[in-house]
Amino acid sequence: MNALTLWLEKYFLPIAGKIGGQKHLVALRDAFIGTIPATMAGSVAVMINALIRDLPPQFFDGYDGNSIPIIREIIGINGFVWNGTLAIAGLIFVFSWGYNLAKAYGVNELSGGIVSTAATIAGVTFAFSGTLSGLSLDEATVTSINDAGWAATASEITAGGWGWIPLGNLNANLFFTAMIIGFVSTVIFAKLMLANITIKLPDSVPPAVSTAFASIIPATIALYVAALFYFVFAKVVPGMTFLEWTQNTIALPLLGLSQGFGAVILVTLFVQLFWFFGIHGPNVLAPILEGVFGVAQIDNVNLFQQGGTELVIEKGYMWVRGSFDAYSWFGGSGGTIVLIIAIIMFSKRKDYRTVANLSVGPGIFNINEPIMFGLPIVLNPLLFFPFLLAPVVSVSIGYFATIAGLVAPVSQQVAWVTPPFLLSFLATGADWRAPIVTLVAMLASFVIWAPFVMAANKVEPESTEENQS
Amino acid sequence: MIEISSPTQQDRIIDLLTAIDTGDVTFTFKEKKGISLYFDTTTDDLEQAAKIAKRAIKAEPWGSILYFRSVPHHQ
Numbered sequence: 001m002n003a004l005t006l007w008l009e010k011y012f013l014p015i016a017g018k019i020g021g022q023k024h025l026v027a028l029r030d031a032f033i034g035t036i037p038a039t040m041a042g043s044v045a046v047m048i049n050a051l052i053r054d055l056p057p058q059f060f061d062g063y064d065g066n067s068i069p070i071i072r073e074i075i076g077i078n079g080f081v082w083n084g085t086l087a088i089a090g091l092i093f094v095f096s097w098g099y100n101l102a103k104a105y106g107v108n109e110l111s112g113g114i115v116s117t118a119a120t121i122a123g124v125t126f127a128f129s130g131t132l133s134g135l136s137l138d139e140a141t142v143t144s145i146n147d148a149g150w151a152a153t154a155s156e157i158t159a160g161g162w163g164w165i166p167l168g169n170l171n172a173n174l175f176f177t178a179m180i181i182g183f184v185s186t187v188i189f190a191k192l193m194l195a196n197i198t199i200k201l202p203d204s205v206p207p208a209v210s211t212a213f214a215s216i217i218p219a220t221i222a223l224y225v226a227a228l229f230y231f232v233f234a235k236v237v238p239g240m241t242f243l244e245w246t247q248n249t250i251a252l253p254l255l256g257l258s259q260g261f262g263a264v265i266l267v268t269l270f271v272q273l274f275w276f277f278g279i280h281g282p283n284v285l286a287p288i289l290e291g292v293f294g295v296a297q298i299d300n301v302n303l304f305q306q307g308g309t310e311l312v313i314e315k316g317y318m319w320v321r322g323s324f325d326a327y328s329w330f331g332g333s334g335g336t337i338v339l340i341i342a343i344i345m346f347s348k349r350k351d352y353r354t355v356a357n358l359s360v361g362p363g364i365f366n367i368n369e370p371i372m373f374g375l376p377i378v379l380n381p382l383l384f385f386p387f388l389l390a391p392v393v394s395v396s397i398g399y400f401a402t403i404a405g406l407v408a409p410v411s412q413q414v415a416w417v418t419p420p421f422l423l424s425f426l427a428t429g430a431d432w433r434a435p436i437v438t439l440v441a442m443l444a445s446f447v448i449w450a451p452f453v454m455a456a457n458k459v460e461p462e463s464t465e466e467n468q469s
Numbered sequence: 470m471i472e473i474s475s476p477t478q479q480d481r482i483i484d485l486l487t488a489i490d491t492g493d494v495t496f497t498f499k500e501k502k503g504i505s506l507y508f509d510t511t512t513d514d515l516e517q518a519a520k521i522a523k524r525a526i527k528a529e530p531w532g533s534i535l536y537f538r539s540v541p542h543h544q
Contacts, residue, residue, distance in 0.1 A: 016534070017531060017534065020533070020534030021530045021531060021533065021534060026533065274536075275536060277476060277477060278475050278476035278477045278504070278535060278536050278537060279477070279534055279535065279536055280534050280535065280536045281536075283533070283534050284534050369538050372536075372538075373474040373504070373505075373537075373538040376474070376503070376504060378474070378476050378504055378536070379476040379504055
């Protein structure tokens with residue numbers, strides 16, 4: 001065990017450290033974290049609608065929240081919150097991404113956010129079109145529709161117009177395009193700023209003005225590079241925006257890949273390994289957890305808002321960022337609330353019982369620092385295997401229960417400090433079966449943790465500490 | 470005294486904290502026990518000292534990904 005620990009410390013930790021400290025990946029992580037005020041507010045709105053609009057019909061026949069005064073108004077207000085948050089989550093992210101990249105390079109953050117947003121939005125669709133077919137129109141109607149600027153035949157009307165950005169270009173669909181275009185444009189901007197290719201104004205000019213002016217040349221060049229790229233792209237791939245191309249060739253395959261059992265288990269294992277060695281797992285793996293599973297989650301939340309759980313099942317993703325919280329990280333990473341229970345039930349060690357009693361309160365809210373460092377679990381060879389294995393088993397239970405349709409997919413963003421059963425209930429759009437799946441996952445984890453807690457009874461506290469020194 | 474629990478980067482943590490001098494607060498390394506490092510501090514406000522240490526570690530490039538604990542340690 002010590003040899004494995006030493007090997008991992010020597011070869012695994014430096015790589016983790018480099019990934020975790022890489023400035024672009026740190027900026028990406030912070031960009032996602034930066035959107036939380038908006039995405040969480042939007043999720044609260046969707047969740048309230050789930051509770052007052054979508055949940056009651058499961059229990060009361062004929063319930064229709066949209067026809068009940070006050071409930072109807074609350075649903076409407078929540079709709080406004082959703083419009084300004086999750087409906088345009090990609091737009092919010094692209095600004096946050098540019099801002100944090102510019103911050104990483106030590107240049108004007110506000111200008112970085114603006115450049116990233118402008119360069120990315122420059123390439124989206126600015127028009128809409130839609131066709132109605134199977135009609136039977138008389139000649140006068142066809143003529144008047146054509147005169148109005150739309151295209152009509154006796155059986156079909158094609159409506160179109162310029163000056164409309166489809167919402168599908170600003171929501172979660174924008175994330176991957178934003179990551180590419182926002183990155184390139186902001187890095188060009190930052191490099192030019194650092195190379196001092198700027199307009200310099202006299203010292204007498206107020207700082208706000210001189211800062212904005214200094215950004216003009218780098219921002220203009222960055223935006224022209226993006227525009228030139230879109231121009232060439234349109235020639236090479238006619239009839240498709242870069243956003244559509246990115247969606248089809250990068251985003252959807254990558255998101256599809258994330259839905260495989262192997263990918264989910266791999267991520268689970270790596271998060272646990274990082275934690276065990278005192279590295280913040282979700283922080284290091286944020287590009288995957290937030291950049292892939294998080295994007296899938298926002299997609300699910302939006303689908304839920306549009307068509308409830310049925311639409312999520314039909315068009316959404318089975319495993320998203322919140323699924324880990326719902327079915328595996330109860331009490332914190334490692335499912336440590338189960339370990340606390342096992343210690344209270346089986347441990348004869350005074351030190352274990354003291355730490356477990358102190359850890360119950362925070363553990364209910366998924367804060368496991370006291371038990372991780374108090375026991376400790378970190379770098380404790382005795383608890384290495386259950387700490388790795390229990391989450392793998394509980395994730396598997398949640399994964400296959402969701403795939404088999406025994407529980408609705410996670411479709412709500414819930415704060416990670418929400419107590420376990422309530423968390424999975426809310427995260428699945430108030431599916432009463434979700435807490436049962438969580439309970440089954442907890443029981444399986446308990447079976448894994450319990451023998452190791454009993455084994456620890458035979459180990460002297462001093463010898464455990466010696467192993468960590 | 471404050472306690473910093475971190476299995477990695479312990480030497481860097483010691484170097485960092487012993488170099489801190491805010492005027493009111495300084496840290497002196499006392500001992501290492503398992504994954505925990507213990508520091509004497511010049512202030513009586515141990516909560517505040519633990520927060521200063523935590524902020525300082527998190528501000529470092531190597532500290533931003535660290536999973537560690539910084540708490541008062543009452544003898």
